[in-house]
Amino acid sequence: MRELDSSVISDHVARMCQDANIYLGEDVFKALQSSLEKEESAIGKEVLRQLIENAEIAGSEQIPICQDTGFAVFFVEWGQEVHLNGGTLEEAIHAGVRRGYQEGYLRKSIVDDPLYKRKNTGDNTPAIIYTELVSGDKVRISFAPKGGGSENMSAVKMLTPSDGEDGVVDFVVNHVKAAGPNPCPPIVVGVGIGGTFDRVAVLAKKALFRAVGQPHPDGAFAALEKKILDKVNDLGVGPQGFGGRVTALAVHIETFPSHIASLAAAVNINCHASRHLECEI
């Protein structure tokens, strides 16, 4: 058994909260640069130039890329041979979020009672935490600060098997069209296919943690990602919805086996500031 102190988890989490919000990942930065070559609209090019400049200012002056520093979302792969000392995993992550958002001058965007009081919790907790037990003695933590504007443009649809590929494509493309300028295009489109009503939404979220533009390992789904991306970019929404060629930087699909009666599908959209980081402890 490997012994691990909860403060180690908290330290990593605090650092990731700050770094993910301030330094745009190289995958996203490169995708923005190559989209500048593809964009035809003058106003769309101007938006992309501002986004590239924004990332440079954010990194050099330690200003968050976006003022919406997000709901803190974590996927944790916990090696079964690791024993945590000094509190629960949830407590350790929350201590890290609390410190990271305070020390990093990040916005606290979480309210406790979602419907009535809506009082800010003051420290951006609680986080959303998904934990998976895996073999080995390592802990892998993936973090994404998820903005509210793009999160609001998300949906689950319980398709049926006869809807097939066309059903999935139409659902995703029509959804992106309806979202238009709201989720801050150029977007990254996370798509979940399969599983149950609840699982498919988590798949769509998990798809946003992949490096931008890295295709699905299965060739059929990689081809589907490309097909949906081409259709989304033919919508003409363009950067910020001002009209243009580049509506999305990437489409990522995650899948899970399905019930014989079902074909669950979900879309979770990320803005161009597709922030995500991971670490292994």
Add this chain to the structure above:
Amino acid sequence: MEPKRIQAPLSDDVIMSLKAGDNVLINGVIFTARDAAHKKLAELMATGEPLPLDLQGQFIYYVGPTPARPGQAIGSAGPTTSGRMDAYTPGMLENGMKACIGKGFRSAAVREALQKYKGVYLASVGGAGALLSKRVKKSEVVAYPELGAEAIHRLEVEDFPATVINDAYGNDLYQEGVKAYAR
């Protein structure tokens, strides 16, 4: 396309010169308000009580900035999604507001109110909060400090970039721009 420099607060002739798709650089004083501040202002308007700021000719910017680091005028300060303010916007225009800055679609009721009260809706680049923060030279809370990032701030801005989405003539860049590039 050279951006037009405009002064805040706005005069009617400047508003009528703005067309959907124009890039502008805003100079002068603007005010911030988002969800919670709009709710409070709407409650005052409903009961006819005085507002904590004079809206005549003013810009309202939909933003909830990050906390400023020492030495910074403001933290990251990009626009939030405007649609959440749709319910309040006709009332704000009726009370003198002339322009609002955010991002994303507006309702038909807002687009009609912009024509009726001669106002404009502009978008700044969502997610460009670091870049936009550099165009804010001074920030101070003028109402509802208890709302934190959602408090009403008075901002002094220099060459703050925005694009006209809905002009006072009923044009809509979100519809026209997309139509031009859809295949």
